[in-house]
Amino acid sequence: MFEEVIEGLRRPQKMIPSKFFYDERGSELFDEITRLDEYYPTRTETRILEENIEEIAGAVGEQSVIVELGSGNSTKTRLLLDHMADISAYVPVDISEEYLMKTVRMLKKEYPDLSIKPVCADYTKPFQIPPIAKPFEYYVIFYPGSTIGNFRPEKARLFLKTISKLLVPGGGMLIGVDLKKDRETLEAAYNDSRCVTAEFNLNMLVRMNRELNADFDVDEFEHLAFYNEEKGRIEMHLVSRQKQEVHLQDEVISIDEGETIHTENSYKYSLEEFRELVKEWFEVQKVWTDEKELFSMQYLVKK
Numbered sequence: 001m002f003e004e005v006i007e008g009l010r011r012p013q014k015m016i017p018s019k020f021f022y023d024e025r026g027s028e029l030f031d032e033i034t035r036l037d038e039y040y041p042t043r044t045e046t047r048i049l050e051e052n053i054e055e056i057a058g059a060v061g062e063q064s065v066i067v068e069l070g071s072g073n074s075t076k077t078r079l080l081l082d083h084m085a086d087i088s089a090y091v092p093v094d095i096s097e098e099y100l101m102k103t104v105r106m107l108k109k110e111y112p113d114l115s116i117k118p119v120c121a122d123y124t125k126p127f128q129i130p131p132i133a134k135p136f137e138y139y140v141i142f143y144p145g146s147t148i149g150n151f152r153p154e155k156a157r158l159f160l161k162t163i164s165k166l167l168v169p170g171g172g173m174l175i176g177v178d179l180k181k182d183r184e185t186l187e188a189a190y191n192d193s194r195c196v197t198a199e200f201n202l203n204m205l206v207r208m209n210r211e212l213n214a215d216f217d218v219d220e221f222e223h224l225a226f227y228n229e230e231k232g233r234i235e236m237h238l239v240s241r242q243k244q245e246v247h248l249q250d251e252v253i254s255i256d257e258g259e260t261i262h263t264e265n266s267y268k269y270s271l272e273e274f275r276e277l278v279k280e281w282f283e284v285q286k287v288w289t290d291e292k293e294l295f296s297m298q299y300l301v302k303k
């Protein structure tokens with residue numbers, strides 16, 4: 001982590017990779033974000049799943065193995081499992097062994113007949129799916145939450161390429177994708193009135209202080225989130241309130257007043273743009289959205 005953080009802080013536009021948001025406190029705060037009034041993605045995605053679950057289950061197919069990437073939100077997983085009594089196995093993939101085992105223990109109690117094959121791995125890198133005892137037709141990747149939006153488009157493409165290698169032609173991917181919409185709705189989702197997103201953003205510095213022995217004065221930074229329309233993404237930054245020096249172990253970083261540390265991008269796609277993004281490896285077979293077209297659930301089939 002140290003090398004990556006230092007390298008990011010030495011760039012002309014300082015940055016810290018968004019994957020470092022998720023320590024224990026960061027994961028708790030993100031969970032809180034998903035329940036905020038202004039943060040429409042989680043509840044809209046859940047509603048899309050609920051309202052179309054029969055059709056979605058039909059697209060996934062009973063004789064499949066569901067591979068969930070970053071097996072975070074068990075509400076969405078349960079919805080799927082509840083409507084697919086006959087799937088051949090469920091493979092949750094997560095980087096945190098502790099989190100993964102907790103999920104597995106919980107699901108085993110609720111679905112005693114389901115074969116669960118956890119994989120502890122960083123799913124952005126190639127990984128292997130363990131042998132599955134029951135016969136099955138296809139692997140179907142389940143990737144909800146619009147986490148794909150946190151990759152730059154070129155990284156998203158590389159990621160899709162890596163994932164597509166797990167599949168044979170005809171295999172699928174059920175993916176949540178946040179859609180382009182008016183600036184006001186987008187910016188409100190990342191500037192909530194209870195300032196949970198601000199705390200989530202600032203917690204990055206708290207983590208750096210604790211884990212990298214840094215001395216960021218957290219009160220001297222401010223949360224900033226805005227929609228960069230040209231790039232089609234929400235950007236989150238931490239703005240320095242004054243000129244300051246920060247120490248990380250024996251490195252010194254100077255930060256000007258008003259200078260920012262870029263902490264996250266969250267890309268928003270039109271349905272056309274997303275189709276373009278995936279087209280080398282996947283065909284978009286079916287799209288489900290809400291009535292306001294805020295969010296989409298898409299079923300992609302490997303070409």
Ligand code: AVI
Nearest residue numbers: 033145146147149150197266
């Ligand atoms: C995890 N990811 C899809 C969230 C998003 O909306 O990009 C992370 C997040 N950042 C601030 N609020 C939520």
